[in-house]
Amino acid sequence: MLSLKTVYFIQAGIGILANAFFLIFHIFTIYPVHRLRPTDITTCHLAVVHIVMLLTTLDVVSEDMFKLLNFPNELKCKLLFYFSRVTRGLSISTTCLLSIIQVITISPSSFCLSRFKHKLTSYIIIAFFCLWSLNMSANCYMTIYTVAHSNRSNLLNINRYCSLSSMNSIIMALVLTLELSQCGLFVGMMLLSSMYMVIFLCRHQRKSEYLHSMSMSPRISPVKRATCTVLLLVSFFVVMYCVDIIISSFSTTLWRYEPLILDIQRLVGNVYATVSPVVLISSDKRLIDLVHNVIAMITILK
Template identity: 30%
Template sequence: MQDLLKGLIFLLQMKFGVIANGIILVDYLGNIFSGIKKIDFIVCHLTLVNLVSLLSRGIPYSMMRLGVPDVLTDVGCKAVIYTYRVTRALSITSTCSLSVFQLATIAPTVSPWAIFKSLVTKYILYSFVGFWIFHMCANSTIPLTVGAPVNNTIPQRAVHLGFCYAIFLDYIPEIVSTMFTTGIDYLNVTIMTLCSVTMLVLLKRHSQQVRYLQSTTQSVESDTCDGHAV
């Protein structure tokens, strides 16, 4: 009963996530006919990988919790886990790219920001091809370490994931693999944080400049009015 309840709750959460991402994706795809912008492409890519990530992990997990036996075959396990890991990594990278592009959008056109602005706006879309290749290669060992349980039995040195199992590598390769994947995630989060802080600084500086110009304009207008009055 508890597994059934967890499965229904997880299925409901996945449903809301799929609907929300689907609405965003359809809305931005509608802009294609009016000329899609770079930021529209980034958001479309982000919502698409989010959808694939949700479905690839959510559907098998929900079916397993609802009591469906033998949810996936061995090949299915390898494909689903590999797809989930790649799209999850691409989701984080796409979010980071969106932050970088937003920073480039509001960055001033003076040096050295002009160089950064030019490079980002010119190569941001090409970089997504590199992201796909990188993450597909980085997770290429996943199909070798996961599989479907046979008669609810799993190999030694493996952890049960519910509908699949994952085999632990030797100690050193496991540590290197974990440090590499988590390092990439932390790098993306660090870049996003730096971009957010920089955008706040730039917006605050711009706000101060606008206030200064407004106060200067009001002061000049006040002096002009006083001169006419005299």
């Protein structure tokens, strides 16, 4: 029977390979031939974030990497946990940005956000800068409270090398308020954008049924396919995020080292980073066509 740790390494390995595959195909195959769409730029950014997130939560890989740099244990723990928190924040904020971009893309000219449609690529770069600045500054406090393992009793283990020291009740309340406000804002915007996309898909379905009744061949448009993909990603993220919050709250309430809870939380926290590139690859017709062409060329060469 596979242990949770083995399952975790398999999950992280699949996630890193899938995200790297998605990113490499976009950079070296699609970009030279086609102009990258705003959603392509955002999903590539999401893939980079997920690769870093999965690497920083791989204890063995991270330990070997920092041994080569000869970093002290204390600094290693601070950097590992800090970048892990930053990338998790970027995962939720980039997914939120992706849903908003898709809403702008499919919106009619009368929609209030449609004025951003023509300069969307320029605004995306600004949005990336804002998201990185927000998440890096919001998690700075972790560099103060993250420490290497010691014999102190008031520590909460976050992995097998690092611990989180206890906070003042006022500071903890302030941190939790800021985190919940930030997460609530992003999740709220994702839910609103999801509602808009559902309305769009319903209208598109009625239009398709009308065309079908007029004996016209119904086909799934690229816009509808992209909208369904983004809606699926957002829905899956919200579900996994809620499960992660429940497990995290239970772990924080116990305030003691529970390896099983930490392993389960790590598995749940990385599910979205592993599944999202698979969904994006399987729904991107350009990627599927390229893979088919590569397979055809290999078959011919044989």
